[in-house]
Amino acid sequence: MKFFKEAFNFYIDSSIHVALSCFALVRVTQQMFQISPDETLAYFGFFGTIVGYNFVKYDGLVRANKLQLRSSLRAIIFFSFFSFFAVGFYFFHLQRITQIIAVAFLVLTLLYTLPFFPNKKNARNWAGVKIYIVALCWVGVTLVLPIVDAGISITSDFYLKCVQRFILVFVLILIFEIIDLANDDPHLKTVPQQIGVKRTKFLGYVLLIIFCGLEISNSNTDFNINFQSSVLQLILIFVVANVIGLFLFFVNEKRSKYYTSFWVESVPIFWWILLLFIQ
Incomplete structure (x- = not known):
């Protein structure tokens, strides 16, 4: 063991x-x-x-x-x-x-x-x-x-995906910063240090809504081309966003390091596995 x-x-x-x-x-x-x-x-x-x-x-x-x-x-x-x-x-x-x-x-x-x-x-x-x-x-x-x-x-799709990926990583890092709040140097001015845990979580939820909204706006242009693929991609984005939202909801400063270093960091792996299943 x-x-x-x-x-x-x-x-x-x-x-x-x-x-x-x-x-x-x-x-x-x-x-x-x-x-x-x-x-x-x-x-x-x-x-x-x-x-x-x-x-x-x-x-x-x-x-x-x-x-x-x-x-x-x-x-x-x-x-x-x-x-x-x-x-x-x-x-x-x-x-x-x-x-x-x-x-x-x-x-x-x-x-x-x-x-x-x-x-x-x-x-x-x-x-x-x-x-x-x-x-x-x-x-x-x-x-x-x-x-x-x-x-x-x-193309514009590339820039949209860049913003979407930035939001994804940003929200995941917010979860890390909440757990590290007790140990981080106050001079770092992390997001939770500046606005508090509750507002940090609220910010994360808003960003996840934008994350999904960007996919909806992009899917609207693809529905006529490949309806089934666009719907599946949209569903995956919502699933991933909800998983991250749950991690964000339950995070606090007392969580084990494995909460982020294993479970939260598993989100991209989970996303990839889901994609493999629908291909």
């Missing part, structure tokens, strides 16, 4: 689960835009998420010698190095324009972690900025990169 618990903790702490969520969202994008499944880009997003998240979580602590190199942390570092080389391998198999955009989001991730400017904190500690940077990176990796790499023309 102890082995399974340690294995599960490694699965969570090494960012494999959140990377699987990124992988799932890339697949969702590919299916939405009828892109043939591209293993290269999907695995680039998977391993890139592991490297990025582990770098953000452990780099500062290790460099400041605030975290002893336990065996579990050594394993995470080793796995992160392996993932780094995997990212490099898949990176050089991407289209040139995709590589350029990927580097831009890499710089944004580094800005989030490292203090580039003298006597300045990193972007992660800039008041109120964290949630927007993280959401923007997720939109870039899970939506922009697959579209660009496939050579699909940019």
Whole structure:
């Protein structure tokens, strides 16, 4: 039993689960835009998420010698190095324009972690900025990169999906921020710190309504082309929004870390599985 618990903790702490969520969202994008499944880009997003998240979580602590190199942390570092080389391998198999955009989001991730400017904190500690940077990176990796790499023309549908994906990630992060409210530095000025938990939840509900509304407005233009597909997509969006809404409703500062690090982060995986069933 102890082995399974340690294995599960490694699965969570090494960012494999959140990377699987990124992988799932890339697949969702590919299916939405009828892109043939591209293993290269999907695995680039998977391993890139592991490297990025582990770098953000452990780099500062290790460099400041605030975290002893336990065996579990050594394993995470080793796995992160392996993932780094995997990212490099898949990176050089991407289209040139995709590589350029990927580097831009890499710089944004580094800005989030490292203090580039003298006597300045990193972007992660800039008041109120964290949630927007993280959401923007997720939109870039899970939506922009697959579209660009496939050579699909940019239309109004693309911009609508970008806004929709940003809202999705934004609301998921709100749930994280509510749980972390007791431990977050007050200077971070997260959404719950600024407006309180109740108003944060209300904001999340409003954004989920907009999330569904965007799908309705987009589906209206597609009904005459593919009625059945449009209806199924719309139903899926409502199901996903309701699942997130339930997580938002029941979240509080006393919830276990697994509430977000496993269950909430499973939402994109759940969405992808539902899509596979209706295809």
